[in-house]
Amino acid sequence: MSTLTYESALEKYDPVFGIEVHVELNTATKIFCGCANQFGSAPNTNVCPVCIGLPGSMPVTNEKVVESAVRLGLALGCSIRESSRFARKNYFYPDLAKDYQISQYDEPTCYDGELEVVLDDGEVVTVGIERAHIEEDAGKNTHVGGSGGIQGADYSLVDYNRAGVPLVEIVTRPIEGTAERVAEVARAYVATIRDIVKAMDISDGRMEQGSLRADVNLSLRPKAADGEDQSAVPFGKRSETKNVNSLRAIERAIHFEIVRQAGLLDAGQPVHQETRHWHEDTGETTSGRSKEEAEDYRYFPEPDLLPVEPDAAWVESLRGTIPEHPAKRRARLQEEWAFSDLEMRDAVNAGALDLIAATIAAGATPASARKWWLGELARTANDAGTSLDGLAIAPAQVAAVQAMVDEGKLNDKLARQVIEGVLAGEGEPSEVVAARGLEIVSDDSALEAAVDEALAAQPDVLEKIQSGKVQAAGAIVGAVMKATRGQADAGRVREIILQRAGVNP
Amino acid sequence: MSSLDSAQVARLAGLARIDLTAEELDRLSGQLNAIVDAVATVSEAVGDDVPATSHPIPMANVHREDVVQPSLTNAQALSGAPDAEDGRFRVPRILGEEA
């Protein structure tokens, strides 16, 4: 089989892709029972008759799940169906105790939306959203024995703690016309979903923990000749790569599938419509089962659950809780804060945006808020192996420290010590200042005495200053700072030195 | 009326993980067709003025609050399982299929 490069594949073929994103909601309980929705508990300790599928148990829908799903639908520009219902999707797999998954089929709660995705260079791509439906997650299988993989396993162990965790599955329409930017658009789309669910606080959005998972569908079709309409060329057969669980992996999986499918097409071989598995270690996909047709799942309405009929006025009130589009918010904040592109990117990458915004809201200037969070605090977080929002300091406390700097009560060195005290749990900034005795010496008479003492000790320096070499005052400033253990305002000390030396500042 | 051929019934049996002999397939095809036909008579009774429904009782939005309730203990959860290991249900290996 010929091996094309990614670039040459895209010269010959036009990629069309779609993405299914599963968002695990961060509700307190599961979707149809009162078990805790918690990651990392001991196996089978957050389970009950409903979520392990015991006969006679009855599911009841968690109202918070409906609320989160409707809000997410609104954020994706979806229409909210007046009446939606649940359906049983039947298949056999041990992580599904009931032998069916409760999902939505022909009447999803949210449908027909669109989402603007902003690429790094500012180009905007609009992605059509076919639907966002509510469903339950499955349990977790661990394969034991053999090679450890599913094929060689001797047996499997099942933990149902995740069974019944609420999911919203967001399905795009086929995304066409992205050409060589296909991987970039796919990545940016999933990143946008992640940013939205985090900003709305309806999910942790942690891909590495599986609270946000993506399946990537991709097909190739021949590139239309010059002047011909590409969208008139029918789609090729698509593969669906399951569980691509990082932004980087989405790009890699798309690269791999494009090269693989182009190789088949070039060799005159068919691309099979199938599920494929993503392998993070090798960066490859391998064939799974052939994709079921919807009819193989024998969907039918879930008789144990009543329809969901969100009240129109309630939906409208939820619309008011939808946060600004993350990319647009970033653009707005960058302008308001007058950050350079680089400064903004650093702030975003450090996860500092909300912290900086809150620090500014508490009274700090954008520049000082950025300085603290991306400087001292970023270093501290890095040393402690935690994220910025995991630090034991609140934006208002950072703003309070900065206010004391601005008022001349603290210099930078003292301010860092106050921050250190707050992080160490010594209380509010004012308490740390009082307890550690950190306030700047602003009493002029004390500073004058210290200056006089330093000048007397270094008469040669005094002479230099008086002969016009004003920069020599630095030595005296240093001596005074030392004498006051750094608790003096260097600028004020300088003024006093020049005054005492009889030189006009 | 609608009719299921034995290939379709064989496919259904495969999806349901039921092994059927050719003779059983034949017999069950006949029986299933009788059921499908019986259900299909409903469509003769329904006019355009009757909306499709999945629930006979006009109720909706029966929800519960998002408040944690006690779960089973691990021992209770596994008490009905044929086999268990490390606090988890132990099941036979899965061949040739993956979710």
Ligand SMILES: [Zn+2]
């Ligand atoms: Zn439960």
